[in-house]
Amino acid sequence: xxxxxxxxxxxxxxxxxxxxxxxxxxxxxxxxxxxxxxxxxxxxxxxxxxxxxxxxxxxxxxxxxxxxxxxxxxxxxxxxxxxxxxxxxxxxxxxxxxxxxxxxxxxxxxxxxxxxxxxxxxxxxxxxxxxxxxxxxxxxxxxxxxxxxxxxxxxxxxxxxxxxxxxxxxxxxxxxxxxxxxxxxxxxxxxxxxxxx
Numbered sequence: 535x536x537x538x539x540x541x542x543x544x545x546x547x548x549x550x551x552x553x554x555x556x557x558x559x560x561x562x563x564x565x566x567x568x569x570x571x572x573x574x575x576x577x578x579x580x581x582x583x584x585x586x587x588x589x590x591x592x593x594x595x596x597x598x599x600x601x602x603x604x605x606x607x608x609x610x611x612x613x614x615x616x617x618x619x620x621x622x623x624x625x626x627x628x629x630x631x632x633x634x635x636x637x638x639x640x641x642x643x644x645x646x647x648x649x650x651x652x653x654x655x656x657x658x659x660x661x662x663x664x665x666x667x668x669x670x671x672x673x674x675x676x677x678x679x680x681x682x683x684x685x686x687x688x689x690x691x692x693x694x695x696x697x698x699x700x701x702x703x704x705x706x707x708x709x710x711x712x713x714x715x716x717x718x719x720x721x722x723x724x725x726x727x728x729x730x731x
Contacts, residue, residue, distance in 0.1 A: 578696055578705070579608035584618050592622060592638045594658045595631060595674035599623050601638060607696040609705055611718045615643040619707060621694050622658075634668050634676075636660035636709060637694060644719035646704075648680035651719060661712040685711050 606620035704717030
């Protein structure tokens with residue numbers, strides 16, 4: 535009987551630790567569940583939906599220019615992560631700027647464009663001669679250019695649109711039949727631990 539009494543407090547202590555561990559782990563599980571729910575919210579925004587978030591004019595290389603709201607689109611990666619793109623009226627810019635600057639791109643999430651990472655921010659971009667897509671900061675400085683492609687099979691080309699990529703892993707930004715593939719950069723998550731130093 536005394537031997538059983540000695541084991542009983544140990545068993546109770548072990549049970550209490552197990553219950554506490556389960557309770558501490560449950561917020562971690564629910565956090566991951568809410569992350570997967572946010573991923574499920576991803577959707578392409580129409581011009582009418584994107585226009586609700588876009589400004590009427592955008593600043594680039596020392597000037598402000600109106601956007602073409604009817605030629606805009608976007609992607610809602612999650613509740614608080616949008617990507618928006620719109621063609622810009624570049625009539626006030628020099629011909630050398632107009633050759634490269636066709637659209638304004640705003641992203642709240644890091645994205646990969648044809649293998650090149652683009653951090654959150656506002657950018658000028660465009661399709662240029664030689665089948666390339668160029669991205670510039672708002673000062674008009676070239677950040678990078680990547681090869682673009684032409685989609686001869688596109689049924690209804692429009693001045694600007696965003697469509698899902700055929701492989702299902704991202705999206706395509708089109709200007710006419712020219713396009714580049716892009717996707718949200720995978721979010722790196724730290725492994726949560728229950729013990730802290």
